[in-house]
Amino acid sequence: MKMHALDVRVRYADTDKMGMMYYANHFAYFEAGRIEYLRALGVVYRDLEERGIFFPVAEASCRYMAPARYDDELQVLTWVERLRPTRIDFGNLVIRKADGAHLARGHVLLACLDKDGKPMRMPKEVVDRVEVWEGPPESA
Amino acid sequence: MKMHALDVRVRYADTDKMGMMYYANHFAYFEAGRIEYLRALGVVYRDLEERGIFFPVAEASCRYMAPARYDDELQVLTWVERLRPTRIDFGNLVIRKADGAHLARGHVLLACLDKDGKPMRMPKEVVDRVEVWEGPPESA
Amino acid sequence: MKMHALDVRVRYADTDKMGMMYYANHFAYFEAGRIEYLRALGVVYRDLEERGIFFPVAEASCRYMAPARYDDELQVLTWVERLRPTRIDFGNLVIRKADGAHLARGHVLLACLDKDGKPMRMPKEVVDRVEVWEGPPESA
Amino acid sequence: MKMHALDVRVRYADTDKMGMMYYANHFAYFEAGRIEYLRALGVVYRDLEERGIFFPVAEASCRYMAPARYDDELQVLTWVERLRPTRIDFGNLVIRKADGAHLARGHVLLACLDKDGKPMRMPKEVVDRVEVWEGPPESA
Secondary structure (H helix, E strand, O other): OOOEEEEEEOOHHHEOOOOEEOOOHHHHHHHHHHHHHHHHOOOOHHHHHHOOEEOOEEEEEEEEOOOOEOOOEEEEEEEEEEEEOOEEEEEEEEEEOOOOOEEEEEEEEEEOEEOOOOEOOOOHHHHHHOOEOOOOOOOO | OOOEEEEEEOOHHHEOOOOEEOOOHHHHHHHHHHHHHHHHOOOOHHHHHHOOEEOOEEEEEEEEOOOOEOOOEEEEEEEEEEEEOOEEEEEEEEEEOOOOOEEEEEEEEEEOEEOOOOEOOOOHHHHHHOOEOOOOOOOO | OOOEEEEEEOOHHHEOOOOEEOOOHHHHHHHHHHHHHHHHOOOOHHHHHHOOEEOOEEEEEEEEOOOOEOOOEEEEEEEEEEEEOOEEEEEEEEEEOOOOOEEEEEEEEEEOEEOOOOEOOOOHHHHHHOOEOOOOOOOO | OOOEEEEEEOOHHHEOOOOEEOOOHHHHHHHHHHHHHHHHOOOOHHHHHHOOOEOOEEEEEEEEOOOOEOOOEEEEEEEEEEEEOOEEEEEEEEEEOOOOOEEEEEEEEEEOEOOOOOEOOOOHHHHHHOOEOOOOOOOO
16 A cells, blocks of 8 residues: 545634634644554554554644635545654645645654653564555646 | 633634634633633642542533634633532633623533542642632623 | 434544543534534535625533543534524534443534624525434433 | 744643644644744734735644643744745744753744735835844754
8 A cells, every 4th residue: 555545624623714724733634644544554553552652743844735725625645755663754645625636745754662752663563564655746 | 819810812723714713712721721720729730630630521611702813812711610529610701801801601610530530539729729709790 | 314423533633631532622523513414404514604604603512421532433423402593503422433432412502693793594494404303312 | 033932831732642742733832933923023913914914834844852741831932034025934943941951843934925815025014124043053
């Protein structure tokens, strides 16, 4: 699996005074995207935490190309751009389903830490199952 | 101390497509209000949790009289309406500082639980220091 | 249609330090629930706003019976408890799908306002299509 | 003024299951920081919007060095890294007041748009009053 697609709809709660999704809320959608990406590989992040494995965010970025408006149906595309022994780089692209327009493109780097906050090796099932991919092309 | 007043300003993050504070966000302001109420009595809620005492919300309600708009300066008034052995009822009133208009009035009931989720007696310092009050009159 | 059921999953973004859904976030789920209830009746709230009809929240309340935990699959049940010329009362019940436990029960009263903020009559399609219901029984 | 400092405290609403501030919420703090930076220069962003000038976010990024925990007192430092005819680059640094530790460093690029969404020149008062600065050194 190179990429996972999650369908979401922009809620009123997510909008701001400009009538579009508040910029920070894209990052919550990215989170939902990567959790479902992992679930599609058979990796349930909640279970990892119960085994004492945590993936806190070390870096996050997003480029906003066009607004996601209230009630828009979106697709959050998620893939893994890079996999290192104690880190995983996710890529995200938010697409408006009505016309396929690219709305936002993001990147989130997660560290793999044990319960004491020390870096640890990525779990074997993540390493074995993830297919690294550079992501869809930049232009819409 | 009958009542505590916390100054806040409506952020873009808190607004929605109507240009006003999204209704659910008032409850986060109520939380800030009651934490500062307790702090003003010398009770730091974070410390209570470290001692294994938790105050989860059992009931919450709010009546919205007028919109809180972007960048408005607000006062979140907080008081304790009732104190029972294992419960505490907070009242809240959100006021627009510019003209004193009453924007929202809320009520939040917290349970007092131990780390296993069992009801326990309110900590002595809360019981000793809280002054129960019926709250400011309803009309603006 | 007496009731609508929306499936949601608790995101990390929705959790708090207690590991459960932050109490205010239930109200965003209620919003999603009532928007989808209306859509199931053929009423798209976004279109109402474009016609100058707004449903701001006048009152909201919630009783929390048990925590919604991270990654839990939930059902947000939504129904209309009462319909008056310029107001609509929604009821909500949040259920944990794994065992059917009742986690939270809510009530949200919406006013029907025109673009100048004046009360106006509920749109005919809402009045015609809504089936008022008292909601599911209280006990799980 | 090279830099503005805003005091904030981490609310329960901002935390997640790991007991720290959810990563996306830093961006709401950055927003508060840049609004207060502008206000300190005599520029009220709300007034700009009323004149038909909008500053939507075009890019945002953050590097997380250490967790911001519940009830921590933070300082959100804000400065302007670059100023172009139709764009402004803000820098942010979140510091824990107790010990001065650097928790997160961010960058947000805003476009200047008119009410039709077309790029327009930055308002004169912003250009005249902003002092571009590279920001505090990277290491704590």
